[in-house]
Amino acid sequence: xxxxxxxxxxxxxxxxxxxxxxxxxxxxxxxxxxxxxxxxxxxxxxxxxxxxxxxxxxxxxxxxxxxxxxxxxxxxxxxxxxxxxxxxxxxxxxxxxxxxxxxxxxxxxxxxxxxxxxxxxxxxxxxxxxxxxxxxxxxxxxxxxxxxxxxxxxxxxxxxxxxxxxxxxxxxxxxxxxxxxxxxxxxxxxxxxxxxxxxxxxxxxxxxxxxxxxxxxxxxxxxxxxxxxxxxxxxxxxxxxxxxxxxxxxxxxxxxxxxxxxxxxxxxxxxxxxxxxxxxxxxxxxxxxxxxxxxxxxxxxxxxxxxxxxxxxxxxxxxxxxxxxxxxxxxxxxxxxxxxxxxxxxxxxxxxxxxxxxxxxxxxxxxxxxxxxxxxxxxxxxxxxxxxxxxxxxxxxxxxxxxxxxxxxxxxxxxxxxxxxxxxxxxxxxxxxxxxxxxxxxxxxxxxxxxxxxxxxxxxxxxxxxxxxxxxxxxxxxxxxxxxxxxxxxxxxxxxxxxxxxxxxxxxxxxxxxxxxxxxxxxxxxxxxxxxxxxxxxxxxxxxxxxxxxxxxxxxxxxxxxxxxxxxxxxxxxxxxxxxxxxxxxxxxxxxxxxxxxxxxxxxxxxxxxxxxx
Amino acid sequence: xxxxxxxxxxxxxxxxxxxxxxxxxxxxxxxxxxxxxxxxxxxxxxxxxxxxxxxxxxxxxxxxxxxxxxxxxxxxxxxxxxxxxxxxxxxxxxxxxxxxxxxxxxxxxxxxxxxxxxxxxxxxxxxxxxxxxxxxxxxxxxxxxxxxxxxxxxxxxxxxxxxxxxxxxxxxxxxxxxxxxxxxxxxxxxxxxxxxxxxxxxxxxxxxxxxxxxxxxxxxxxxxxxxxxxxxxxxxxxxxxxxxxxxxxxxxxxxxxxxxxxxxxxxxxxxxxxxxxxxxxxxxxxxxxxxxxxxxxxxxxxxxxxxxxxxxxxxxxxxxxxxxxxxxxxxxxxxxxxxxxxxxxxxxxxx
Numbered sequence: 005x006x007x008x009x010x011x012x013x014x015x016x017x018x019x020x021x022x023x024x025x026x027x028x029x030x031x032x033x034x035x036x037x038x039x040x041x042x043x044x045x046x047x048x049x050x051x052x053x054x055x056x057x058x059x060x061x062x063x064x065x066x067x068x069x070x071x072x073x074x075x076x077x078x079x080x081x082x083x084x085x086x087x088x089x090x091x092x093x094x095x096x097x098x099x100x101x102x103x104x105x106x107x108x109x110x111x112x113x114x115x116x117x118x119x120x121x122x123x124x125x126x127x128x129x130x131x132x133x134x135x136x137x138x139x140x141x142x143x144x145x146x147x148x149x150x151x152x153x154x155x156x157x158x159x160x161x162x163x164x165x166x167x168x169x170x171x172x173x174x175x176x177x178x179x180x181x182x183x184x185x186x187x188x189x190x191x192x193x194x195x196x197x198x199x200x201x202x203x204x205x206x207x208x209x210x211x212x213x214x215x216x217x218x219x220x221x222x223x224x225x226x227x228x229x230x231x232x233x234x235x236x237x238x239x240x241x242x243x244x245x246x247x248x249x250x251x252x253x254x255x256x257x258x259x260x261x262x263x264x265x266x267x268x269x270x271x272x273x274x275x276x277x278x279x280x281x282x283x284x285x286x287x288x289x290x291x292x293x294x295x296x297x298x299x300x301x302x303x304x305x306x307x308x309x310x311x312x313x314x315x316x317x318x319x320x321x322x323x324x325x326x327x328x329x330x331x332x333x334x335x336x337x338x339x340x341x342x343x344x345x346x347x348x349x350x351x352x353x354x355x356x357x358x359x360x361x362x363x364x365x366x367x368x369x370x371x372x373x374x375x376x377x378x379x380x381x382x383x384x385x386x387x388x389x390x391x392x393x394x395x396x397x398x399x400x401x402x403x404x405x406x407x408x409x410x411x412x413x414x415x416x417x418x419x420x421x422x423x424x425x426x427x428x429x430x431x432x433x434x435x436x437x438x439x440x441x442x443x444x445x446x447x448x449x450x451x452x453x454x455x456x457x458x459x460x461x462x463x464x465x466x467x468x469x470x471x472x473x474x475x476x477x478x479x480x481x482x483x484x485x486x487x488x489x490x491x492x493x494x495x496x497x498x499x500x501x502x503x504x505x506x507x508x509x510x511x512x513x514x515x516x517x518x519x520x521x522x523x524x525x526x527x528x529x530x531x532x533x534x535x536x537x538x539x540x541x542x543x544x545x546x547x548x549x550x551x552x553x554x555x556x557x558x559x560x561x562x563x564x565x566x567x568x569x570x571x572x573x574x575x576x577x578x579x580x581x582x583x584x585x586x587x588x589x590x591x592x593x594x595x596x597x598x599x600x601x602x603x604x605x606x607x608x609x610x611x612x613x614x615x616x617x618x
Numbered sequence: 619x620x621x622x623x624x625x626x627x628x629x630x631x632x633x634x635x636x637x638x639x640x641x642x643x644x645x646x647x648x649x650x651x652x653x654x655x656x657x658x659x660x661x662x663x664x665x666x667x668x669x670x671x672x673x674x675x676x677x678x679x680x681x682x683x684x685x686x687x688x689x690x691x692x693x694x695x696x697x698x699x700x701x702x703x704x705x706x707x708x709x710x711x712x713x714x715x716x717x718x719x720x721x722x723x724x725x726x727x728x729x730x731x732x733x734x735x736x737x738x739x740x741x742x743x744x745x746x747x748x749x750x751x752x753x754x755x756x757x758x759x760x761x762x763x764x765x766x767x768x769x770x771x772x773x774x775x776x777x778x779x780x781x782x783x784x785x786x787x788x789x790x791x792x793x794x795x796x797x798x799x800x801x802x803x804x805x806x807x808x809x810x811x812x813x814x815x816x817x818x819x820x821x822x823x824x825x826x827x828x829x830x831x832x833x834x835x836x837x838x839x840x841x842x843x844x845x846x847x848x849x850x851x852x853x854x855x856x857x858x859x860x861x862x863x864x865x866x867x868x869x870x871x872x873x874x875x876x877x878x879x880x881x882x883x884x885x886x887x888x889x890x891x892x893x894x895x896x897x898x899x900x901x902x903x904x905x906x907x908x909x910x911x912x913x914x915x916x917x918x919x920x921x922x923x924x925x926x927x928x929x930x931x932x933x934x935x936x937x938x939x940x941x942x943x944x945x946x947x948x949x950x951x952x953x954x955x956x957x958x959x960x961x962x963x964x965x966x967x968x969x
Contacts, residue, residue, distance in 0.1 A: 077630070078627050078630075079627065080627065080628070080630065082626045082627060082628060452620055452621055458622060459622040459623070459625075460622075460625035460626075460627060462626060515654070515841075515849050515850075516809060516849065517654040517656065517659065517808075517809060517835070517837070517849060518659045518662070518808075518809065518811065519653060519654045519655070519658055519659070521662075522658055522659055522661075522662035523620075523624065523648075523649075523658075525624050525625045525626075525627060525628060525642075526627065526628065526629045527628075527629045527632070528629075546629040546631050546632070547631055549631070562850075562853075563853065573629060573630065575625055575627060577622070577625055579620065579622075579624065582620045582653065583620065583649075583653045583654070583658070584653060584654065585652065585653040585654025585655075585837045586654070
């Protein structure tokens, strides 16, 4: 293998599994250390720069970082005899930063003193549009956000129940963005993109979400229509207070996070017998595992492998739903098909059905002859890196871009689109993307003293305290999760392995004394003769079988061997560096921050007169 | 020294041996020696060897004297019996323990000061008596704990860190062990575990006095140009006479070799040491020729390593003395102290 190029920003970035997995590439270990140090405001601001909505995401994020977390690959029964392997509670630590921060308003950017004369329209006031606005408004762009609702937030406000995400948090964090000199036009639904473009905007960003719930067209749907609701519409009505009660027996159809929000909301509005009934098996459900857990914790059963066949009704009144029983079968390509088991159909009586079987994009307000092309699924044709549509000054992001995803993806799209818009309106090629900003700084303070806590905690993942269920079910606006207190947060933060503190190897200093190899608790380090990767991986000191994790290969050493470190299960404990007599190993903090819109994202060749004055 | 405890977490593929332990179970406390010390590598080799031999930790007694090397038993086999003796007196304490309980596996760990200076007499006698033990000398040529004076194994003409030249003749513990009748003699290098681990395994399986002289560079005081015990010097002058593979008694020999010089040595316990010859004319069963070979190469500044001598017909101390088979702690008071009548009988037989 060739020596590893650690100067390439991606190499160490990939080692920080959580940050690599985060669509917005939030520097997770850095903010977790700040939380452990009690520097909540600093942790909040670091988050705010990356993901704009730390308080909201700290409660609702889909947490792609957590399945990626190295901690889940290294825990085992040695600590307490249990074989649990769980990631750091990254998401809920983020909430701690939001809960315990001081007033950070003085640390936010201020509205631009001077506008730069460029006008950008954002359609929809959800996370994607708000991110575009956050990035562009302080630079002097005149950003106008349109939304059919009177208040900003989009699906964060209309679809996520208040017992998961209190209104104040949405108001606070959307307020920070709108306070940057953004022109928010609530209650102004955009009916025609052609008309909007005619107003002379320099760029338009479409962040209108995936606003249409999929229906279930099976017998009885029309006859019992009064008692069958589309999940996201029903949730919006609940959020706005239009719907305040529901029948006693409720069936929620669907296995995603919307279904979980529906059933838990129904429990709070008078539903006594609430069930979730899903086509797939339990494991295959789209809902996040923790959301399923939360629903079951509130006494809501989840029934699987049942395909709805018909709504039963009597004189316009819904009486129940009939299901056929199926089992999941996978072909050799991993595609699933549901085969009938041959058992008799099951009938479940109910008063109301909430249909949460999926969401669709809908762009009835985009004329098909203005240059924006759509694919066969009705999604806009986009460049995935720039978010640009086939009409060069129109960009998409969030659920409107590639179908329903989640908030953190919407934020990432917003950042990307803002970079594209900034470069486009500065006359630059938007296909050229800015490199992230990285620093790599030694953490050495003394012979065995580091700037980070290198001792490894044996603690297991801590549970977030919950409000008592009977109290929680009484009021739909009472938040269920109480959040970590500072003591719990410290303990949980100490579980973080500090994967951003990198093991940096200097081959010229190495005397091949084996000290690092002998001390490494995870047997990550080998000194061996070089070879091809496939041949090397199994013959290292411990086999490096996780091919998604890199091998760090040094230049050839004095004895003709190379140092190979398997990054997979490194604890970043720094013992290799502590036991190294020559300083060939050093622990260096790799901080990567994405380059957002602004002068830093533009090429050096920008004419001086086009650069905004500071 | 390192302040944090070594994390308990381990690699997911870490396996258990036949007696149900992982390699990590054979570790001890975290080392307090200087970073990069060769002794730590030897500790790691002992851990590896004991794990591979499926030794139950409580069947091992590790004894040492005084010095950097003699601290190391704290850093391996944390669940074994240990005894830190007076300076240079490890062999006599070990001999006593061995006479009382022959069922334990005896591992003596010592250094060049502990064995070649204050304990030289003890070293000689434990070899000639044939105590069934593995005697590991962690040999760095300096007194590290007292800041780097030459030890008795420092080569004549080698330079100290401050530039002084050593004028005294060195004691070669390997040659001394051969002279004194050791039945297993090897030399290794802390920087070469592929050689050292099978050497330790073979020595632990050997029934008799086994000694391994392990060159172990002292990073703080003896790893400079002019030293003959530095990583660079040993790597440049290392003349390995053979490579070892070791199979315990119950295991089938599986490795394949091409045509070439291979010698199998079957030891008393049934274990097999397979030697791949690197020096065609070297015969590790000839004590006299081994001595002259080592001396010839030493005169050229070369360090001969590998399994240098093995006597498969070794006899240990218990066989010479005809002592009781069982450990003394399993005998009853009546057997241990048979009373006046028995004593009179013995006295009468000697009149």
